[in-house]
Amino acid sequence: MKRRIGIVTPWYGADAVGGAETVARELAARLAEEHTVTVLTTTARAFLADWDVGYYPPGLEQAPTYEVKRFPVDARDASAFNALNARLLGLSPAAWPDIPLIDEPTDAFIDESINSLALEAYLREDAVRHHDALIFLPYLYGVVVRGIEAYPGPAHLLPCLHDEAYARLPRIRAAFHRATTLLMNSAGEAELALRLYGPGILHKMSVIGLGIETESSSEVAPPDAVAPYVVYVGRRDRTKNVDFLVDTFRRYRRNANGHALSLVLAGPGDGSYDDRDNGVVDLGFVDPGVKGALIAGAVGLAQPSVNESYSRVIMEAWGKQKPVAVHAACLATAMAVDACRGGLSAASAEEWLDVFETFERGPSEELAAMGIRGQRYAQQFADWSHVVPTLLRAIFGRRPAPPNGKRIDQFVQTLEFGDAISDYALHVRHRLHELGYASDIVAEGMGPLVADEAIEFAPGAFAQTDALIYHHSIASKATRAIVGFPGPKTLVYHNITPAKFFEPYVPAFAELLAGGRAATGPLLAHFDRLVADSDFNADELRELTTKPVRTIPVVVDFRRFDCLPDPGVLAARAEVVSVLFVGRVSPSKGIARLIDAFEAYLCANPSAHLTIVGRYDPADRYYQELEMTLLMRRMERAVTFAGLVDEAQLTAYYASADIFVSLSEHEGFCVPLVEAMFFDVPILALGATAVPETLGEAGVMIDARTPIEEIGALMRLLGEDPELRAQVIAAQRRRRSFYLPDVGERRLDAMIAELV
Known part of the structure; x- marks a missing residue:
C-alpha cells in the first residue's frame, strides 16, 4: 500500500x-x-x-x-x-x-x-x-x-x-x-x-538501524609513507574525543618498540593535529571518494567518541570488512561491537594502547574475521533495503488485527487498581483486543478506580464466551459457573497466600485463603489447560494433579510508566538515600522485619528514608502495629506509607529510589522486582518462594537467617558503594532481557492460540 x-x-x-x-x-x-x-x-x-x-x-x-x-x-x-x-x-x-x-x-x-x-x-x-x-x-x-x-x-x-x-x-x-x-x-x-x-x-x-549510501572510492590512496595506518574519520575536535585519541597514539609511538603504525585523521574541523614525527597525519576535510579509499586502505578504524547514537563511519568500515575500535563508554558503538564481535572496545589510555598494538601486530586472521563479522552486522542495520521495511513495520505494522468473530473472556475474583493480578488481566485483555478477539473481564468485586474496566459477575455472564481464562484465587460464588462453562478454559495460578500469615490479624480472611487453597486440587480437573506464572507456583499445582502445567511468567505491562515522573516526589527524595518497597501492606510482605533492618541502616545514615508504596487499610491491625513500632522507635519521619499512588507518582518513586528492598516471605512471582530492575534500582531481597526464580542471578539475596544488622549493612553498601551498585545493576540489566515486552507477548500469544 x-x-x-x-x-x-x-x-x-x-x-x-x-x-x-x-x-x-x-x-x-x-x-x-x-x-x-x-x-x-x-x-x-x-x-x-x-x-x-x-x-x-x-x-x-x-x-x-x-x-x-x-x-x-x-x-x-x-x-x-x-x-x-x-x-x-x-x-x-x-x-x-x-x-x-x-x-x-x-x-x-x-x-x-x-x-x-x-x-x-x-x-x-x-x-x-x-x-x-x-x-x-x-x-x-x-x-x-x-x-x-x-x-x-x-x-x-x-x-x-x-x-x-x-x-x-x-x-x-x-x-x-x-x-x-x-x-x-x-x-x-x-x-x-x-x-x-x-x-x-x-x-x-x-x-531500525540507519542505511548508509555507499560512495565509490577514489583512485587516490594515502601515501605509502604512512602505511600501515589506523584511520579516524569524522569531526576533528575535542567533543569527539579526538584529543584523547591523538595523545594516546603519541604515547604508543614514543614507546621504543619499533612501532611503524600511523594514525590518519580525516574530516572537518578547525586547526590541525598533524604530527608526522609521532605518526599522526591530519588530512583535514576530504571528499567522499578519498574517505572511502582511506578506510579501504587502513588496518582498522578508530572511533573514540563517547557520545554517539549511531556511527555511520563504523558501518562504512564494516562494509569494507575493516575491524573497528570504539570507546567502551559509548553505548551505541560499544554494544554494536560486542553484538557482532566486529572489533575492539577500550576505555582507558592503557586499553587504547593495547588496541593500537593489536591493530599493528595482532593476528591478521583474527582482524580479518572481525571485519567479516562486522560486515554481516552492517548488512542488517546499515542497508536501506533492510532498514526501510523495519521502519515501516514499526510505524504501520503494530495496528490491531481486524475482529475475528471470537470472544475470550477472563474472570478475576476482585479487580483492583495497582494489584498485580488485576494489572496482568488488564494487559491480557489489551493483547486479546490487539489480536482481534472480543474480550471482557468479569469480576465479583471492583475497586472504584477500575470500576469501568470490568463487568460484575452475574448468572449467564459467559453465555457469549468462546473461551475462558480463569485467574484462580480465593473461593468465589462464580466457581460453579466457571466449572460448568462448556468451552475451552485455562486456569492461571498466581498462588494463594498461606493462611498462617493472616490468622493473628484477620481470621476471617485467613479462612477464605485456606478455603481457596483447599479447593484448588478438585478444581483442576475441570480445566483444559493449567498455567502458572512461575515454576514455584507450577510445582504447587503439580503436587495436586497429574495434568501438565505450563509456566508462563507474568507479562509486565510497562505502559503505565510512559509518563513524566511526579516532580513533587522527585524533589522530596532528592537529598536523601531513598529506600523503596512496593507492595500491599500485609503480614506476608515482611514489612515489620524491613522496618527493623531499616532502623539498623538509619544508625549509619540518619538521612536515609524508607517509602512503602502500596495499598493499606488504616483500620487494619497489622498496619496499626507497624505505625506503633515507628512511633515507639521515633522513626515516623524516616518512614512513609505512601498508599496507592498514580502512574506519575509510582514512576517517580522508582526513578528516585537508591535501593529496592523486599523481605517478603511469600511471593508467587513479585512484579515489583522486575519493575525495579528496569528502573536500574539495585535490589536487596529475601530469597524465599518464587523470588530466586524471578531474579535469577540478579540482585542481592539473603535468607531468613540473615541478622538484622547485616541486612542494614547491606542496605548501606547498596545505597552508597558505587562499585557494588554498578555490579548489581549490570547483573539486573542482563536479567531483565527475560522480561522484555516482546518476549513476554510471544509467550502470551502462544497461550491464547492454544485456547482457540
Whole structure:
C-alpha cells in the first residue's frame, strides 16, 4: 500500500551538512521509491547558519522524487538560548540527573532555538488530513519538540539521542513519552533511552538501524609513507574525543618498540593535529571518494567518541570488512561491537594502547574475521533495503488485527487498581483486543478506580464466551459457573497466600485463603489447560494433579510508566538515600522485619528514608502495629506509607529510589522486582518462594537467617558503594532481557492460540 509520509526536520537542503541532515535526505529518497513523501521544514539554511534567518523561500519545491514544503522561520532570543545552553554544557555528568529539579526555567532551550509557528499551525490543523504518518527527525529543538506537542496524530520520533545534559530537560522527556513510536538507530541508543526515560517507552521502541549510501572510492590512496595506518574519520575536535585519541597514539609511538603504525585523521574541523614525527597525519576535510579509499586502505578504524547514537563511519568500515575500535563508554558503538564481535572496545589510555598494538601486530586472521563479522552486522542495520521495511513495520505494522468473530473472556475474583493480578488481566485483555478477539473481564468485586474496566459477575455472564481464562484465587460464588462453562478454559495460578500469615490479624480472611487453597486440587480437573506464572507456583499445582502445567511468567505491562515522573516526589527524595518497597501492606510482605533492618541502616545514615508504596487499610491491625513500632522507635519521619499512588507518582518513586528492598516471605512471582530492575534500582531481597526464580542471578539475596544488622549493612553498601551498585545493576540489566515486552507477548500469544 502506498502511504503518504511526512518528514519533519529543522533544516533541509544541500547546505545542511551533518549526520542527522544526511539521514533526512537519504530517508526521504528511499521512502519515496514506494511512497509519497513530503519533507516539512523551515526556510533556515543549516545548523551552522543563523537559525532565525530565512534562506530558502517559503512554499513548495520539488525534489527529484518527493516534495519539500518550507515554512517561515521565527525570530528568536538567541542570547537566552545561548545562556541556558552554556549552563547545560557546563554541568558535570554527575549533576545531569538533577536537571529536572533545577529552579530556573529551561523552556528557552526549546522556545528560543529554531521554530516556525506556521509549521506548527500546519501540524496542528492540516497534517492529519494530508499524511498517513509523520516522522520527526532531530535536532531535538523547537521544530521537533513543539511539533510533537502540536501534532494531534501519532508522532513517530527518530531522535538520534545522545547522552548529554539536554536529554534530561522536561519537555524533551515529555516528547519521548508523547511520541507514538520511537525509531532508534542502534541497540545502544535504545538502551540509553531506557535508562533516561524508564521502561514506559519499551512497548513503542524499535531498533531500525540507519542505511548508509555507499560512495565509490577514489583512485587516490594515502601515501605509502604512512602505511600501515589506523584511520579516524569524522569531526576533528575535542567533543569527539579526538584529543584523547591523538595523545594516546603519541604515547604508543614514543614507546621504543619499533612501532611503524600511523594514525590518519580525516574530516572537518578547525586547526590541525598533524604530527608526522609521532605518526599522526591530519588530512583535514576530504571528499567522499578519498574517505572511502582511506578506510579501504587502513588496518582498522578508530572511533573514540563517547557520545554517539549511531556511527555511520563504523558501518562504512564494516562494509569494507575493516575491524573497528570504539570507546567502551559509548553505548551505541560499544554494544554494536560486542553484538557482532566486529572489533575492539577500550576505555582507558592503557586499553587504547593495547588496541593500537593489536591493530599493528595482532593476528591478521583474527582482524580479518572481525571485519567479516562486522560486515554481516552492517548488512542488517546499515542497508536501506533492510532498514526501510523495519521502519515501516514499526510505524504501520503494530495496528490491531481486524475482529475475528471470537470472544475470550477472563474472570478475576476482585479487580483492583495497582494489584498485580488485576494489572496482568488488564494487559491480557489489551493483547486479546490487539489480536482481534472480543474480550471482557468479569469480576465479583471492583475497586472504584477500575470500576469501568470490568463487568460484575452475574448468572449467564459467559453465555457469549468462546473461551475462558480463569485467574484462580480465593473461593468465589462464580466457581460453579466457571466449572460448568462448556468451552475451552485455562486456569492461571498466581498462588494463594498461606493462611498462617493472616490468622493473628484477620481470621476471617485467613479462612477464605485456606478455603481457596483447599479447593484448588478438585478444581483442576475441570480445566483444559493449567498455567502458572512461575515454576514455584507450577510445582504447587503439580503436587495436586497429574495434568501438565505450563509456566508462563507474568507479562509486565510497562505502559503505565510512559509518563513524566511526579516532580513533587522527585524533589522530596532528592537529598536523601531513598529506600523503596512496593507492595500491599500485609503480614506476608515482611514489612515489620524491613522496618527493623531499616532502623539498623538509619544508625549509619540518619538521612536515609524508607517509602512503602502500596495499598493499606488504616483500620487494619497489622498496619496499626507497624505505625506503633515507628512511633515507639521515633522513626515516623524516616518512614512513609505512601498508599496507592498514580502512574506519575509510582514512576517517580522508582526513578528516585537508591535501593529496592523486599523481605517478603511469600511471593508467587513479585512484579515489583522486575519493575525495579528496569528502573536500574539495585535490589536487596529475601530469597524465599518464587523470588530466586524471578531474579535469577540478579540482585542481592539473603535468607531468613540473615541478622538484622547485616541486612542494614547491606542496605548501606547498596545505597552508597558505587562499585557494588554498578555490579548489581549490570547483573539486573542482563536479567531483565527475560522480561522484555516482546518476549513476554510471544509467550502470551502462544497461550491464547492454544485456547482457540
